[in-house]
Amino acid sequence: MDITIHNAFLPHLDRDATLAFYRDLLGFEVRKEVGYNDMYWITVGHPDQPGVSLVLHPPAADPGVTEDERRTVTEMMAKGTYAILTLATPDLTATFEKLESGGAEIVQEPIDQPYGIRDCAVRDPAGNLLRINEVR
Secondary structure (H helix, E strand, C coil): CCCCCEEEECCCCHHHHHHHHHHHCCCCEEEEEEEEECEEEEECCCCCCCCCCCECCCCCCCCCCCCCHHHHHHHHHHHCCCCCCEEEEHHHHHHHHHHHHHEEEEEEEEHHHHHHCCCEEEEECCCCCEEEECCC
8 A cells, every 4th residue: 555644733723823833943834824714724844845744723613623622622732732743853952952942832851761762842832742853
């Protein structure tokens, strides 16, 4: 079977903060932006990975989600327990320093994990947890 990952989805709450983080701080390119009323879907991706995109979507957009569910999702996002994305970099120290100096919310400084991975963790402006692995 020939199958690849094309899109992954993460919720976001604030268009400007989301663009500042993913475009300006992480260096992802904006591939598509769709607005409807006060909601925005923003598709971003690393310039070296044209076939893989991250779709940042409003958590309140699904008409099948109840108000209680929206509130729960928003609360979980704020705590960093709703969604997790793992990124990779060849130089974790330099990446971490850029994120820290750019004002990213630091969850965990770079550390050598006992299971063989060196990583760190930050939260995006919506609270989504991003783990960053050093991959050489």
